[in-house]
Amino acid sequence: WLHYADPPLAPIRRSRTGSITPIIGWLQYADHEVAPLRRSVTVRNTADQSDIKPYWDLAGPLPVTQPSWRAQASRLARRLLDLRPRRSGDWLGNAYVMHLARLSLMLADHHYSSLDKSSADRIKSDGGYTLFANTAPDGSPKQPLDEHLLGVARDAGLIAHALPGFERHLPSIANHRGLRKRTSNSKFVWQDKAADAATALRAQAQASGAFIVNMASTGCGKTLANARMLYALADPQQGLRATYALGLRTLTLQTGRSYRTDLNLGEDELAIRVGGTASRSLFEFYAEKAETHGSASIQDLIDEDSHVVYEGCTTDHPLLSRALHDDKIRNLISAPMLVCTVDHMAPATEATRAGRQIAPMLRLMSSDLVLDELDDYDLSDLPALTRLVYWAGLLGARVILSSATLPPALVEGMFLAYRAGRVEFQRNRGANGGQGAEQLAVPCLWVDEFGVRSAACADALTLASLHQQFVAGRSAKLTGVSPLRRAQLVPLQIPANAPTEQVHKAFAQQLQAACLRLHADHAEPCPKSGKRISFGLVRMANIDPLFDVAQALIAQGAPAGTHLHLCVYHARFPLVQRSAIEHQLDAALNRRQHDAVYHLPEIRSAIDAHPEHDQLFVVLASPVCEVGRDWDADWAIAEPSSMRSLIQLAGRVQRHRAKPGDRPNVLIFDTNLRHFRFGRGADGQPAAAFVKPGFEASDQGVEGAFRLRSHRLGKLLRHDEYDALNALPRIRPRPAAELNAKDSLVDLEHARMADLMLPRQPGPSRTLNGVELLNASAAWQYPQAALTGVLAQQQPFRDDAQPSTTLVFLPDEDSERLLMHRVVDAKSASSQKLYVPVNQSLRQDVALTSGAGISPWGAFELLDLLTVQAEHLDMSLTRCAQRMATVNVPESERGWRYHPWLGLTVRK
Numbered sequence: 001w002l003h004y005a006d007p008p009l010a011p012i013r014r015s016r017t018g019s020i021t022p023i024i025g026w027l028q029y030a031d032h033e034v035a036p037l038r039r040s041v042t043v044r045n046t047a048d049q050s051d052i053k054p055y056w057d058l059a060g061p062l063p064v065t066q067p068s069w070r071a072q073a074s075r076l077a078r079r080l081l082d083l084r085p086r087r088s089g090d091w092l093g094n095a096y097v098m099h100l101a102r103l104s105l106m107l108a109d110h111h112y113s114s115l116d117k118s119s120a121d122r123i124k125s126d127g128g129y130t131l132f133a134n135t136a137p138d139g140s141p142k143q144p145l146d147e148h149l150l151g152v153a154r155d156a157g158l159i160a161h162a163l164p165g166f167e168r169h170l171p172s173i174a175n176h177r178g179l180r181k182r183t184s185n186s187k188f189v190w191q192d193k194a195a196d197a198a199t200a201l202r203a204q205a206q207a208s209g210a211f212i213v214n215m216a217s218t219g220c221g222k223t224l225a226n227a228r229m230l231y232a233l234a235d236p237q238q239g240l241r242a243t244y245a246l247g248l249r250t251l252t253l254q255t256g257r258s259y260r261t262d263l264n265l266g267e268d269e270l271a272i273r274v275g276g277t278a279s280r281s282l283f284e285f286y287a288e289k290a291e292t293h294g295s296a297s298i299q300d301l302i303d304e305d306s307h308v309v310y311e312g313c314t315t316d317h318p319l320l321s322r323a324l325h326d327d328k329i330r331n332l333i334s335a336p337m338l339v340c341t342v343d344h345m346a347p348a349t350e351a352t353r354a355g356r357q358i359a360p361m362l363r364l365m366s367s368d369l370v371l372d373e374l375d376d377y378d379l380s381d382l383p384a385l386t387r388l389v390y391w392a393g394l395l396g397a398r399v400i401l402s403s404a405t406l407p408p409a410l411v412e413g414m415f416l417a418y419r420a421g422r423v424e425f426q427r428n429r430g431a432n433g434g435q436g437a438e439q440l441a442v443p444c445l446w447v448d449e450f451g452v453r454s455a456a457c458a459d460a461l462t463l464a465s466l467h468q469q470f471v472a473g474r475s476a477k478l479t480g481v482s483p484l485r486r487a488q489l490v491p492l493q494i495p496a497n498a499p500t501e502q503v504h505k506a507f508a509q510q511l512q513a514a515c516l517r518l519h520a521d522h523a524e525p526c527p528k529s530g531k532r533i534s535f536g537l538v539r540m541a542n543i544d545p546l547f548d549v550a551q552a553l554i555a556q557g558a559p560a561g562t563h564l565h566l567c568v569y570h571a572r573f574p575l576v577q578r579s580a581i582e583h584q585l586d587a588a589l590n591r592r593q594h595d596a597v598y599h600l601p602e603i604r605s606a607i608d609a610h611p612e613h614d615q616l617f618v619v620l621a622s623p624v625c626e627v628g629r630d631w632d633a634d635w636a637i638a639e640p641s642s643m644r645s646l647i648q649l650a651g652r653v654q655r656h657r658a659k660p661g662d663r664p665n666v667l668i669f670d671t672n673l674r675h676f677r678f679g680r681g682a683d684g685q686p687a688a689a690f691v692k693p694g695f696e697a698s699d700q701g702v703e704g705a706f707r708l709r710s711h712r713l714g715k716l717l718r719h720d721e722y723d724a725l726n727a728l729p730r731i732r733p734r735p736a737a738e739l740n741a742k743d744s745l746v747d748l749e750h751a752r753m754a755d756l757m758l759p760r761q762p763g764p765s766r767t768l769n770g771v772e773l774l775n776a777s778a779a780w781q782y783p784q785a786a787l788t789g790v791l792a793q794q795q796p797f798r799d800d801a802q803p804s805t806t807l808v809f810l811p812d813e814d815s816e817r818l819l820m821h822r823v824v825d826a827k828s829a830s831s832q833k834l835y836v837p838v839n840q841s842l843r844q845d846v847a848l849t850s851g852a853g854i855s856p857w858g859a860f861e862l863l864d865l866l867t868v869q870a871e872h873l874d875m876s877l878t879r880c881a882q883r884m885a886t887v888n889v890p891e892s893e894r895g896w897r898y899h900p901w902l903g904l905t906v907r908k
Helices: 002-015 021-030 032-043 049-056 067-086 095-114 145-162 186-200 202-208 222-233 249-263 277-292 327-333 358-366 379-394 408-429 460-479 500-522 543-556 575-588 601-608 643-650 673-678 745-757 783-787 790-794 862-873 877-884
Strands: 132-135 141-144 211-214 242-246 270-273 337-341 368-372 399-402 442-448 451-457 487-490 532-539 562-569 614-621 635-638 666-669 804-811 818-824 834-837 843-845 854-856 886-890 896-899 903-906
Touching (some): 067 145, 095 358, 141 145, 186 202, 186 442, 249 337, 442 460, 500 532, 500 562, 532 643, 643 666, 643 745, 818 862, 862 877
Parallel strands (some): 242 337, 487 666, 532 614, 532 635, 843 896
Antiparallel strands (some): 804 886, 896 903
């Protein structure tokens, strides 16, 4: 282990506390029970004999003393010796072999441990052995250790022999008319061209994998195009198996439902996995409600179909019979098409929790992978996603990156990861015994609504050049289209050193003025009442100031003759409230049928209830409004934090109606509230403002190249970068040598992405205290690191450094009011969660002072919503609240503030 781990892991090893760490990481990788040992050695590399001795005081003789164990070990050793002359290379250095060997062991252990005392699959050991591997549910000894090890060895051998080609025994989608059918809609003709290009690549892709970039614009049907391309790449006889991984639960449910209805797929053909039954229940409740009222649109593409291919009996298959007995594994790998959150697939690459790798690894080995809106993840999540793409290549999957705003460095970094993984796959599963794997040229395909381009790329330079050519063609087409979103900067004027309360009040006043200006320019007459109506979206960077700004906005009211309907939307509403808000907004901001919004009961009653001629429906939202929401607003206002967020927000304006105009419909404040709240840092320089969220570095240190010298967008953006607001600044960077990350918001993002995704050049600027800083490329540059938990620990997925807690609102004994409780996780899986009442001194129910001319958009009283759901699900109000009245909030010693109109925030 030391021999092959030390050279490739040297940078990682140096970044930890000592050279023993890789060994301890390997132990932790092999058995999570040694975590206490790992932690103690990480802190201290030397120990007294008194500390070491307990680990060597054994409770009985090791299995090596048993005749059966020794006989089996001898047989395997002889077979290994016989194989040595015929097999060259370092087996321990072969990532494919090592990972599949561990998968076989984990799955064999998982299966054999589940066998009860009467199972016919149990083997006979020598008997009389006093050590046991596990216990039965009643606590009695279950499997002697020698028998357990022999049984695991037997099953691991069977599983390993069955791994190649096991996917042929799983259900797949073949002969599907909906996926083959040519479109009759001119808007979607590009999908036919994309499918044709994929068909032409089929033979190459089956031999060498495939890396596909889908950059079609929003509303062009990327989701269906991705399925059609993967169907075209698949062997027609074998059929399609695909995994569609998304970032948000709500978007996952929407995408899965879209596939089900548009492609007429049943539950046995398409599985939707989001984690959390409450989210699914609420989604299905509103879906059923929409269908009952006739507002759902379901169009079957085929009247009859027999497109699911399933051959072979899984109960007789050595691998599948052992894997599919577990519901969690079966649910993840059986369905031909899986729509899930990335959280379900990320554990494939992690070694920090025993057994969690099994299902996602088997899924990657048996289906292709689509990563949707990859550039919308936080920077800290990209290393984990790079690991996932590397593993997709390693395990033989084909990959699609699907987003209209992919930065070139992100595409290049993911290609490098995919190709590195695919090279390992070719060495072990390629033609001619893997000869020439290092020269692998990966079939690549670029598609958008304007055209297709394909080529085989053997290195990053080729990929980068071809991607640049594709983007140049796309840019030329986008530039020639009349802009749908025109933006303008608005100076944000707040006195220096003003108290926080005054900052929020001043921001609310300028926000109202901006809303009224956009309403005046973009309102339209209600076809029934003649009143002037507009729908606007206001994006703020952080929830805590949003809460206070909303209070100030409500208090100041609206001018005479104007009424403002305000909907506050962010992640800190109890689940049932957030779901109700999202349902309301999804319905109102679906503008595909121009006048349909005026017939919605909630909108109609709100307009008619107020006499004012000018009425604004305004969503005051956190960044959750940017990604995955299929909304079409008349206008938008942004508190800026990044160019990416501005482009995403603009995508929610004129999304469905696509009416170009000559007046700005997006106003951008020229700086954000963090600029006023934090002033200058300890080093005397302006404190980072475009951060959390944003791409600016929070400290000068080694990341000083990513600190901006100004936080006024007038100095950070060129006029052409925001005047016609589209994806071009995001996909078409200036040459690397010309990037100025200190004086340009656009350049900052491209420089930060390149620094994160691409291999770093060695040098003192990329070290901290003499230790090399790792970025996302470590996933494929140091493949043996995956044999430890190091990368997963240092670069975790969805890591939130801020301590948080879960609150829940539970009814009192009379079910007349809701009391706030803290949810305390049980110490064991068999224990129930604990609900600890929150001291009333920690809960502050906010009393709003509402000015004239402003009212809530929608009624979302928590108790009323819970009562409806409890009746719908036929469960008690308390049980329903435990599932649906939860919310994650930052930990706070002072407590939390709550109002049904505003949600929750930390208490001041």
